[in-house]
Amino acid sequence: MQIVLVLIAASLIVALIFLGAYLWAVKSGQYDDKFTPSIRILFDESKKEKND
Amino acid sequence: MKEELLKEKITTKTLCYHCSEECSDDSIRINDKIFCCNGCKTVYELLDQNNLCTYYSIEQSPGNTRKYYTKRNYDFLDDEDLKQKLIEFSDGKKTNVAFSIPQMHCSSCIWILENLYKLDNGIISSRVNFLQKKLFITFAEKITSLKKIVELLDSLGYEPLLNLDAKNETAVYNEYKNLYYKIGIAGFSFGNIMLLSFPEYLSINVVEHSELKQIFSYINILLSLPVFFYSSNDYFISAWKGLKKKIVNIDVPLALGIFVLFLRSIYDIIFLGGAGYLDSLTGLVFFLLIGKVFQNKTYDTLNFERNYKSYFPIAVTIKNGDNETTIPVEKLKVGQRIIVKNNEIIPADSILIKGFGNIDYSFVTGELFPVNVQNGETIFAGGKQIGSAIEVETIKNVSQSYLTQLWNRTAFNRNEESQITSFANIVSKYFTFGIISFAVLAALFALPNYKIAFDAFTAVLIVACPCALALSTPFTLGNTLRIFGKNKFYLKNTFIVEKLSSIDTIVFDKTGTITERNNSLVNFIGLDLSENEKDLIKSVVANSTHPLSRAIFNFLSPNRIYPVENYEENIGQGIIALVNKNKIKIGSEQFVTNKNQNELDSTKVFVAINEEIKGYFEIKNKYRAGLKEIVSQLLKKYQIFVLSGDNESEKNNLNEIFHGNAGLYFNYSPHDKLNFIEKLQNQNKKVLMFGDGLNDAGALKQSDVGISITDNTNNFTPASDAILDSQSFRLINVFINFSKTSKKIIIASFVLSIIYNIIGLTFAFEGKLTPLFAAILMPLSSISVVIFTTIATNLLANKKGLI
Numbered sequence: 001m002q003i004v005l006v007l008i009a010a011s012l013i014v015a016l017i018f019l020g021a022y023l024w025a026v027k028s029g030q031y032d033d034k035f036t037p038s039i040r041i042l043f044d045e046s047k048k049e050k051n052d
Numbered sequence: 053m054k055e056e057l058l059k060e061k062i063t064t065k066t067l068c069y070h071c072s073e074e075c076s077d078d079s080i081r082i083n084d085k086i087f088c089c090n091g092c093k094t095v096y097e098l099l100d101q102n103n104l105c106t107y108y109s110i111e112q113s114p115g116n117t118r119k120y121y122t123k124r125n126y127d128f129l130d131d132e133d134l135k136q137k138l139i140e141f142s143d144g145k146k147t148n149v150a151f152s153i154p155q156m157h158c159s160s161c162i163w164i165l166e167n168l169y170k171l172d173n174g175i176i177s178s179r180v181n182f183l184q185k186k187l188f189i190t191f192a193e194k195i196t197s198l199k200k201i202v203e204l205l206d207s208l209g210y211e212p213l214l215n216l217d218a219k220n221e222t223a224v225y226n227e228y229k230n231l232y233y234k235i236g237i238a239g240f241s242f243g244n245i246m247l248l249s250f251p252e253y254l255s256i257n258v259v260e261h262s263e264l265k266q267i268f269s270y271i272n273i274l275l276s277l278p279v280f281f282y283s284s285n286d287y288f289i290s291a292w293k294g295l296k297k298k299i300v301n302i303d304v305p306l307a308l309g310i311f312v313l314f315l316r317s318i319y320d321i322i323f324l325g326g327a328g329y330l331d332s333l334t335g336l337v338f339f340l341l342i343g344k345v346f347q348n349k350t351y352d353t354l355n356f357e358r359n360y361k362s363y364f365p366i367a368v369t370i371k372n373g374d375n376e377t378t379i380p381v382e383k384l385k386v387g388q389r390i391i392v393k394n395n396e397i398i399p400a401d402s403i404l405i406k407g408f409g410n411i412d413y414s415f416v417t418g419e420l421f422p423v424n425v426q427n428g429e430t431i432f433a434g435g436k437q438i439g440s441a442i443e444v445e446t447i448k449n450v451s452q453s454y455l456t457q458l459w460n461r462t463a464f465n466r467n468e469e470s471q472i473t474s475f476a477n478i479v480s481k482y483f484t485f486g487i488i489s490f491a492v493l494a495a496l497f498a499l500p501n502y503k504i505a506f507d508a509f510t511a512v513l514i515v516a517c518p519c520a521l522a523l524s525t526p527f528t529l530g531n532t533l534r535i536f537g538k539n540k541f542y543l544k545n546t547f548i549v550e551k552l553s554s555i556d557t558i559v560f561d562k563t564g565t566i567t568e569r570n571n572s573l574v575n576f577i578g579l580d581l582s583e584n585e586k587d588l589i590k591s592v593v594a595n596s597t598h599p600l601s602r603a604i605f606n607f608l609s610p611n612r613i614y615p616v617e618n619y620e621e622n623i624g625q626g627i628i629a630l631v632n633k634n635k636i637k638i639g640s641e642q643f644v645t646n647k648n649q650n651e652l653d654s655t656k657v658f659v660a661i662n663e664e665i666k667g668y669f670e671i672k673n674k675y676r677a678g679l680k681e682i683v684s685q686l687l688k689k690y691q692i693f694v695l696s697g698d699n700e701s702e703k704n705n706l707n708e709i710f711h712g713n714a715g716l717y718f719n720y721s722p723h724d725k726l727n728f729i730e731k732l733q734n735q736n737k738k739v740l741m742f743g744d745g746l747n748d749a750g751a752l753k754q755s756d757v758g759i760s761i762t763d764n765t766n767n768f769t770p771a772s773d774a775i776l777d778s779q780s781f782r783l784i785n786v787f788i789n790f791s792k793t794s795k796k797i798i799i800a801s802f803v804l805s806i807i808y809n810i811i812g813l814t815f816a817f818e819g820k821l822t823p824l825f826a827a828i829l830m831p832l833s834s835i836s837v838v839i840f841t842t843i844a845t846n847l848l849a850n851k852k853g854l855i
Binding site for chain 1 (some may be wrong): 106110159162163166181182183184225236240243244247264268271
């Protein structure tokens, strides 16, 4: 049954990684603006113009 | 010549390629692209030169019209003090600045604003937050300057709203982030603790592995620590603050419940080898925090805190001998000469020195039509000059002017945090004392046995923890706030819903609130006008920005506009012009008929064509559609008053609309309005005030609920508790009624949660409160209360036609 402890430890570590990812996402401002990125993604990258 | 004129007749409407405004003709064009004005054409040329025409392919005609554009002078942005106030951060190389841009309205706007670096190579990057209508720019100060960027934005039709008070927003922003952190951590702990408590729920016999159970419990304690010490600290802080002020708010029983849950669980696990109630604890905190997020719905683009500073210019042009310089308005001193151009606002009380003063006070005093001011007369701050530029000399400081003095009153310094009247807080006082005495009773009951007494005492406190109670308010009110928002009625926060439900007196401002701001009732009295004559008149008034001209322009049905020659506008008198070789004279009675007027009746506009007097246009306030019906509904339940800064000319009309049952008061100054509300409140009335302009700012602030009405939520609205789009004006009675419904829903859910408490308490009294039972009862009661309030508000809103 000791194997259960290993499994629990592993699951907690995985869960902690996800918690960390969430906290990082909040910190880096991904929840600040939930609308503009959905529009921004539709714009074509205009690389040609950049080179002008 | 005549044929040419005929060609200019508009048969089909041509819309501007840039802004989709109607074009009067197709003379302003580039190839096949037609523009309404040269301003729009210039913007197109600028974008075309820089290969930025994608702007026009994302959305059709995405621009902001340049028709009424006047070039502004941004020299004041070179002022160091002012720059520091606007700039967020600068390290000498890179500078960050955030602008608020209300004109942002479509995806093309986002695209062009994020491609600004192509127009100015000093701009390193620009980012849009569309919902907040904000633009964040990073630029290199060595290559470009703040002034250049603002000028660029202005030239594109995205004039930033420069506001020096905007910086304190970051504090609110951090609070939101903290709430998200707390929820994340609480959710993480809640999930994992539940997982580790599973053997307990399933009553799996782990006797042979009791050390496993022990280990699980200790892991649970570890997991619950951040929830207890971090995620729930707001409740402890708020409860402590309340107790210090001798107020038992809803957070007191919550904090008590959380605290007891935690202590009892630790005790159970460490001393008794039990499982504790940590799953209930973390679940409770998690749900409560979600309720908080739900309640904290805010309208980012709206500003409920605006004072006169965001209405007044932030800079003025001063004249020093022959030099004209721009200085920030804060540095304006008494005795300085300022130049006020067309449509500019006078920042401080001053005396007219030069020019024709034609001041629009509608926003400041409620007077509908502009006032003529003679040389040497006083102009009050907040008035807007209409017509040619004038020169004035200030006689008071900006903050000491007639209107701005209002902000020095106590009503503006009141502490906004006093939300003790909220229903949940009133109930929680009795609730807290109730459960504490219950717990003590239960303990006394079992007394000789200390262990059982302790068990019973804590069990009562745990099971009575008012999580359902605490969740019903945020979810009901949060949902109501959203339902109102869908109907273009935007509340500052959820407390306003409760306040709205308890009002008994309604006060209306007249101009702009119950009348339409940009729309008047026009009547022509005199000889019949032929279609051609109407066109001639319309062609002339099309050239004038005077509100009366605009009213006549809108009144005459559009047909065709002729070019106008020899146009001459005499401020405060009228217009003479030549159209199609006809001499048209429009203006005051004296101007047109040469008869001396007995009284200054500015609401009659006379017309003469080729020296023949045709009659006059009578221009009156236009009351909002459906006002009479709304008023008759409201009169049944509330006492109604109308306060007007205008004269008594509308008294009879108003009496008819209000069935003679409203108190009508005229010639009320902004201070009078504030005092009036205060007087009503001293008679223990709960006052709801509707207003729209700066002149109502004091009254809106003083009243229990102040609602400002606006035709366009981007426009300036004075500080208030709520902003109502004028389209939804007809719904005000429904809104007030629905706020009462919400309160009833809260009461109903309180009853529901008390039933849960009684069930829980009977179990606790019998000492049967197992961790499993608590873990089921708590989420069950919370979730069912949330579901109940959400369904009830939506159903009832649907019934009232709000969804």
